[in-house]
Amino acid sequence: MADNKKRIKFKSIAILEAVIIFLLFIALIWATLIRGRAEAVPANANSDKPQVRQRAVIEKEEAFYQLDGKKILMHDSTYGEIFVPVYADVPASTISTDNITMRNGYAFYSENGENVSTIGVDVSEFQGDIDWTQVKQAGIDFAFIRIGYRTYGDGIITYDSAFQRNIEGAQAAGIKVGAYFYSQATNADEAVEEADHVIDALAPYDITYPVVYDWEIVHDAARTDSVSVEALADCCVAFCERVKDSGYTPMIYQNRETAMHKLDLPRVKDYDFWLAEYDEKPIYYYDFRIWQYSNTGRIPGIGGDVDLNICFKPY
Incomplete structure (x- = not known):
């Protein structure tokens, strides 16, 4: 009889333990499924926790050139729009194109409401006989005179037939003068040879504007094609x-496309730059x-077309 009572007691305890375990199991399921679902945060909800994955943000710039120091957008005849990395060590332009205005065919640049620019032309024997007094009266402040050129076929250095007449005429009329040489040099030795011819030609004259290296792509089976x-x-x-050693201010002339695609800009960044770009700005x-x-400028005293220039910081 006593043994039966003990068995009943142990059986009751086992049943009670099974009930408690079952209740705890039900409570765990409720906590993880029902309550967890009610408190779950949707995937698109705001959260202070960092997102493991996020959509990339693609930014677009409307400007043709992106002046953010990262890239320059250009257009290529084959590839269409392309981008060129910006040289971090080559100074960017500080000219505000909003301050450039055109009046009577001349470009002007102002700072704080005052004109700080000068107007100029560049000429060679192709302009024929020039009446420099009329040119001065037309408002021209400076002129770049071609000293000579190297032929793009056989590479012969030749002086411009109108150089002496033009430089003396311009200076006599009170126009400040610079000079340029049309180069077709293929190596440094030839460039030095060209510079020496320039220095010899300029010896009798006192010029205030730079001496310019004008190297251009000819696109006509030239010696410089390669x-x-x-x-x-x-x-x-x-x-x-070579020019700087002789006491002159050196300058490089180039159009925008050749400058961007052909010039090693970091190597020539220390020389003043003369930009050829035929556009409104x-x-x-x-x-x-x-x-x-x-x-295609027209100036009294010069027959036919002539190049027009603006100097932003007069020499």
Whole structure:
């Protein structure tokens, strides 16, 4: 009898333990499923916790050139829109194109409401006989006179037939003068040779504006067609350093496309730059001192078309 009572007691305890375990199991299911679902945060809800995955943000710029120091957008005849990385160590232009205005065919640049620019032309024997007094009266402040050129076929250095007449006529009329040489050098030695011819030609004259290295792509089976980027930079440096050693201010002339695609800009960044870009406003990214904005200008005293220039910081 006593054994039966003990068995009943143990059986009751086992049943009670089973009930307690079952109740605890039901409570755990409720906590994890029912309550957890009620308190769950939707995937698109705001949360202070960092997101493991997020959608990439694609930013677009409307400007042709992006002046943010990261990239320059350009257009290529083959690829369409392309981008060129910006050189961090090449100074960007500080010219505000909003301050450029056009009046009577001339470009002007103002700062704080005052004109700080000068107007100029560049000429060669192709302009024929020039009446420099009329040119001065037309408001021209400076002129770049071509000293000579190297032929793009056989590479012969030739003086411009109107150089002496033009430089003396311009100075006599009170126009400040600079000079340029049309180069077809293929290496540094030839560039030095060209610079020496320039220095010899300028010896009798006192000029105030720069002496310019004008190297251009001819697109006509020229001797310079295969010149490398490195060789062109060598030519620029060799010419400019030779000119600088002789006491003149060196400058490089180039159009926007060749400057961006052919010039090793970090190597020539220390020389003043003369930009050729025929548009309403210049969009060249890097620093330039002179802007040639037209090759179809008309000036009293000059027959036919002539290049027009604006100098933003007069020499």
